Amino acid sequence: MEVFLQQLINGITLGSIYGLIAIGYTMVFGIIGMVNFAHGDVFMVAAFVALVAFLILTTWLGVSSIAVALFIVLIVAMLFTSLVNWIIERLAYRPLRGSFRLAPLISAIGMSIFLSNFVQVSQGPRNKAIPPMVQGDFVLLTHNDYAVTLSFKQLIIWGVTAVLLACFWYLVARTRLGRAQRACEQDQKMAALVGVNVDQTISMTFVIAAGLAAVAGTMYLMYYGVVSFADGFVPGVKAFTAAVLGGIGSLPGAVIGGLLIGLIETMWSAYFSIDYKDVAAFSVLAITLIFLPQGLFGRPDVEKV
Amino acid sequence: MREGAAPGRIDTVAALRDAAITTLLAFGLFLPLIGFQTVVNIRNELVLDTRWPLLFGIVAAVGVTRLAYSFLFVPWLERFKERPMAVTPPVWLGLIRDWFTPFAIGFVIVYPVIVIATSGWGGALKWVDNFGIQILIYVMLGWGLNIVVGLAGLLDLGYVAFYAVGAYSYALLAKEFGFSFWILLPLAGVMSSFWGILLGFPVLRLRGDYLAIVTLAFGEIIRIVLINWVDLTNGYAGISGIPRPSFFGLPFDASDEGFAATFGLEFSPIYRTIFLYYLILALAFLTAFVTVRLRRLPVGRAWEALREDEIACRSLGINTTNTKLTAFAIGAMFAGFAGSFFAARQGFISPESFTFLESATILAIVVLGGMGSQIGVAVAAVVMIGGTEIMRELEFLKYIFGPSFDPTQYRMLLFGFAMVTIMVLRPRGLVSTRTPSVFLKERKAIPADMVKEGHG
């Protein structure tokens, strides 16, 4: 029971990170129908930017308040990652819009390879570890010498995720941009005819997706304290699994899917086999797509004859 | 050049402004990861280094490139457009089209001879092995995947799984039971196509990107199982000491019964390499031959029809389930052949050789080559694999960038960059037209915009 409770806490934390990345997949898929393969690597780039920003703040500028440092790191990572994703969309995806369907997918795979190797070449292949940013925890309950704890790190992740999701939800549901986005999802041509700037809306989608991935990247760095150039692929695929599980195109689905994947992974590791934890995630992906392709919250795809 | 400017005239202000914006963006883009470098200091702490000269160098290069684009490339493009288009393509183009394939086949057959003649017995090893064999493996894999993706229109991102099944089948059976390469080669193909059907079955209903992602998941699952099933596969450490193929019973070693001794030659490792070269060449030709034949058979036409319109196929009485499964099975079979060749050539295999990157590379070769085109796929394999291999040879760059410069580091970086660039420039690949499988009067190439890419 205690183990289960602890794993629940860990799983929700991990799931929050997956959920934030998953939104990026689901938004981009919703609007241009493309699996943005490079999104996991955008997340990894964000973690590196957060790392650099954190080191500048702490080792050069001597910022001692972790709260201030974390806040600035978050903002810097979001701004920079948004810029990166905006440029990627302009250079690698926009020229391919409306062309051969496989072309953007290959372009995205190429971009994914490029990004991870760019970071490898520019920052070196080794794992980058930093001393723990935030320490300490609450002990929730103790039983038979097993303490169920909620660390401050986890609390920060929960808090930041919740606040950002609220902002994000407001952006999509209540603003002009959100309306334009939903219009483009339905029918880009019609949206353009009624005066929506489709190019700009798609660009903004990538910017927002990157912003959320940057939050995920910063949280990842803070949580694990280590990041490497190869850390984009597997979280990326898992976040994509989350998006599919929730029903691709559905924003609440992405968050809930993220939480589910996080929980499945931690529970699997705790109760079955840690070696096969990725198999659990990939199997969920395959099973969902085969038996429930529309996901938990997606619209069913009816075959037209 | 901005819209509204007179053709042929360069809007200098706009060009300068564009260049300034680009430079600024490049600065912002490269500042965190090139301007700063995270390094571990002597106390094992992570600290920052700066690389200002490198950062400004790259940013300046980007700005200059953008200027050159506005002032040189755009006017050149304009002039090119203004030139009247030739009505009939020039004669040499037709000659190249007609003679390229026979020339290419002839070239690969005599390639080892040319290499030995030019760089001697010692130097030839690298060129036959790293370039010849390496590229041919990818040509064969590309042709195999081409059946699934290019003909049947089923997007498969887990193709490397079948390559792995072939390689491990050969390695395990050869080590455990001592079967020869020639028995295990077809067996590995059968094993792989069995897995192709097994994995193909549940995903038949899926379309497009979903199919791609599920096949990716299957590929990763197989790799993780290979890593963790240590009793069978020896995990990360891999399997070594895999028996090498012999020349009809004559091993390639220094013994008295060896190939060299039997033919009265001095022992040299190059004989084995040359043998392996011709072996993979024969396997690749087999793949090409079978594919060409299949395209003209009902099953091949059904694959292409499936790519064009699955519902219409069903309305014509075609069992689409079987048709898709045969595509998976035959594609997987060739991957199995290639896999067992790979294991026999390396003598060592580990899960590291079967990552998602390999699947992505093979798929990229197929798409970059032009889906469905054999020649296109072969050319793409030469460009992408040969191109990254040649990076190992660019020693002279050390004289330019200093002795610490290691060009091999940049292989995959450039590989990814090339993938994006080729897609942006030629989204339908190098050879984008489709050749009809049958004709009444004349064979006319079908333009790319007609040909569908498939739903799944």
Add this chain to the structure above:
Amino acid sequence: MTPKSGNQSSDEVMHRHGMGAAGDVLLRVEHLTMRFGGLVAVDDLSFEARQGEITALIGPNGAGKTTVFNCITGFYKPSEGRMGLCHGDAAIWSELNALTESGKRGIRKDGNGLYLLERMPDYLVTQDARVARTFQNIRLFPGMTVLENLLVAQHNSLMLASGYTLFGIFGLPSYRRAERASIDRARDWLDRVGLIHRADDPAGDLPYGDQRRLEIARAMCTDPVLLCLDEPAAGLNPRESAQLNELLLGIGNDHGISILLIEHDMSVVMEISDHVIVLDYGVKISDGAPDAVRNDPKVIAAYLGVADDEVEKVEAEVGL
């Protein structure tokens, strides 16, 4: 089904395997109901199509005609109902109840056959029961040539001839003969629909009217006993429409093939069909010869969109 080689002269065709005597029941649809969630698209529909006749299925937009087609051709599994199809002698209909009880898809007896279409997946409806169809929004293989389109339609017989690919891979002469025969057959059909000069062009390159005719030719290459055409005259100009009438009548007369037709163009329906069934909101409202149907007040009401009791008033207004 037996693979056939070569083209056949028309009198041979009349007596070939699978064809019954003209006027016998070929297709019997009983109590067909199709529900999508709460929506009843087709409601308890029963009708018959006869050997050698052209049966038209008409009705306003959204009446459920295409849904009926999709049920017959196996693309939809009907919620309820039975659809029997007979090959050869009509006497085999006596086996219908026994077949339904047995749970099998169909039976074959002395060269005659009886099939229950609702039990068959789409491809078997074409392969075994020999029902071919076309689509409202043309579904050709646009990137394949006109000739290739017709060869794909002969997939099953060629597959058999290629020994399920095995003989074909080794290029055995038996397969090459079969392929030549199927090319001849495609050539005949191209001659009939007037597309022989476009044989080597991609199907996606043809003008609209030609694509419609090609789709019919392609369906005919599957060697059907029943041809289901979903709005074949849609988008055709009057001249093309007249050509189409000729083609359809020819298919019926020369090959003894029965046609089931969905059509909006009344000139086509009235001119060529032997039997008309009218659907409205998934319910059959009229069934009979073209002239009888034309004057049925219910049909007029359905097309003009008025309630039954107002029909007389409307008729008076429009001068019927």
